[in-house]
Amino acid sequence: MAKLRAAIIGCGFISPAHLGGYAKLDQVEVVGFCDLLTERAEEKAAKFGAPGAKVFSDYQKMLDEVKPDIVSVCTENNKHCELTVAALESGAHVLCEKPMAITGAEADKMVAAAKKAGKKLSVGYQLRYTNEAMLLRREIEAGKLGKVYYAEAAAVRRRGVPTWGVFLNKEKQGGGPLIDIGTHLVDRTLWLMDEYSPIVSAVGNVYDHLIPLGGYNNGGPWDIGRFEVEDSAFGAVTFKSGATLVVKATWAANVKDVDSSLSLLLGINGGAELNNSDLVLNGESCNHLWQYKPEAFHNDESPYDREIAAWINAVENDKEPIVKAEQAAHVVKVLEAIYKSARAGGTAVTY
Ligand SMILES: NC(=O)c1ccc[n+]([C@@H]2O[C@H](COP(=O)([O-])OP(=O)(O)OC[C@H]3O[C@@H](n4cnc5c(N)ncnc54)[C@H](O)[C@@H]3O)[C@@H](O)[C@H]2O)c1
Incomplete structure (x- = not known):
């Protein structure tokens, strides 16, 4: 069976929690790494990337070129809404880091984008x-x-x-x-x-x-x-x-x-x-x-690894994620x- 192709936007402090979780799952490969600071994306690609994984500084370019099945959004909070909506619109399921957004209006926009795209959206609450x-x-x-x-x-x-x-x-x-x-x-x-x-x-x-x-x-x-x-x-x-x-x-x-x-x-x-x-x-x-x-x-077992495994389980088996987007918006x-x-x-x- 074809592997799920993952990409990540934001390759800073929290990114290894997602990438390490994906690396433990045979059915996932990380093929796209994006960060405004390209050296961060390169470093994570070298450590966690599938053969031929690509590095970007422009997230839209990555979404267009790589067309990932799933995207982890791991940037600062005020970018969560913009990046999540773009990734959903590109046809990917999205796991966004906490907090889902800064405002309720942004969170509602993200929930609506997921519904419109027919894609899954979840948020990183490993506790x-x-x-x-x-x-x-x-x-x-x-x-x-x-x-x-x-x-x-x-x-x-x-x-x-x-x-x-x-x-x-x-x-x-x-x-x-x-x-x-x-x-x-x-x-x-x-x-x-x-x-x-x-x-x-x-x-x-x-x-x-x-x-x-x-x-x-x-x-x-x-x-x-x-x-x-x-x-x-x-x-x-x-x-x-x-x-x-x-x-x-x-x-x-x-x-x-x-x-x-x-x-x-x-x-x-x-x-x-x-x-x-x-x-x-x-x-x-x-x-x-x-x-x-x-x-x-x-x-x-690490709660982060469980979070990623649960997320992939929801995507693969078309189940509701454990952290529902509406709950995170609340x-x-x-x-x-x-x-x-x-x-x-x-x-x-x-x-
Ligand atoms: N789950 C947790 O317990 C936990 C812990 C720490 C951080 N976080 C969350 O993770 C997010 C990131 O935090 P961090 O500590 O990794 O921060 P960080 O500053 O270490 O990393 C953020 C990265 O995002 C990149 N970035 C910003 N805008 C971008 C864009 N438009 N395109 C591509 N890359 C972009 C930055 O260059 C930076 O490398 C925050 O929302 C934070 O709340 C969660």
């Missing part, structure tokens, strides 16, 4: 593919929590400001930790609780108190002069279903833990906390309070609503 997240999702599907009416999604780093790429650039990324790492936890949490009803209201604030202070950072010092986005964001969103989601996202904050990625869920029958790889379910039955902690997993709208409230001085926005 859904950890052992613990997959187990919790199965427990929730089995009814362990009942209806989840309250949740917290927190991506909280003590000092973890990204120092490569354009993460501090407002125009290119659309914001700081909320859109960068908050998006992962909002996605995982909404997916776990299966909460995709329309947003009713949102309130939030963003802060940049720590930026000018500089000082210790896990990845080395950040450039105070280039910092255009928030260092922390906090918000709450309510949904038509009646559920409430509290969101916290920081790159720098005076918290205890170095880095935590939390989904906290309160359901009628039980609750759950998934923080990094620690999973606890709790509840009450037979007049007793209980906690349930799974044994440590022995399977350390996440964009949640983040956008919190930013909107923050811009309005923390006043509630209603829909």
Whole structure:
């Protein structure tokens, strides 16, 4: 059977997560590599390319010449919509890195383009593919929590400001930790609780108190002069279903833990906390309070590889991707609503 011909646009930091996943699958070959910085595309082509793989700096030229079956979009956030729509229109299925887009309008355009082209569109939320997240999702599907009416999604780093790429650039990324790492936890949490009803209201604030202070950072010092986005964001969103989601996202904050990625869920029958790889379910039955902690997993398969394998499985077998484009668009709208409230001085926005 002919192999699926993949191409990638954006050959920077995250690209090996896609390319490494494709390389593990016999039924995929990567035939096109595009980056504005050609040396990056050349380097990745040498490492991950099929024989004869081509290198480009112009994505449209690559789409026209290579005509790939699938495209990974791995550029900065403000290019996701343009590149994804172009790739879909060229006839490819697209896996776009998170966040799907900066605005809900862009995300809707991407969903519409996929529908019009009859192609699949998914988004890179690898946190859904950890052992613990997959187990919790199965427990929730089995009814362990009942209806989840309250949740917290927190991506909280003590000092973890990204120092490569354009993460501090407002125009290119659309914001700081909320859109960068908050998006992962909002996605995982909404997916776990299966909460995709329309947003009713949102309130939030963003802060940049720590930026000018500089000082210790896990990845080395950040450039105070280039910092255009928030260092922390906090918000709450309510949904038509009646559920409430509290969101916290920081790159720098005076918290205890170095880095935590939390989904906290309160359901009628039980609750759950998934923080990094620690999973606890709790509840009450037979007049007793209980906690349930799974044994440590022995399977350390990379969530990125699982993400790519799941994506290829959806394309090959014409199935819905695990991360549906509409779900990722919903996440964009949640983040956008919190930013909107923050811009309005923390006043509630209603829909
Ligand atoms: N899933 C994750 O956990 C995760 C982690 C890091 C980054 N990301 C996402 O991946 C994306 C890229 O982040 P990164 O860290 O790899 O950034 P990066 O700066 O290392 O790489 C981005 C690359 O895209 C290229 N590029 C930009 N516009 C282009 C265009 N029009 N055509 C071709 N190439 C273009 C740049 O030259 C650069 O090499 C972002 O959206 C980010 O949010 C996801």
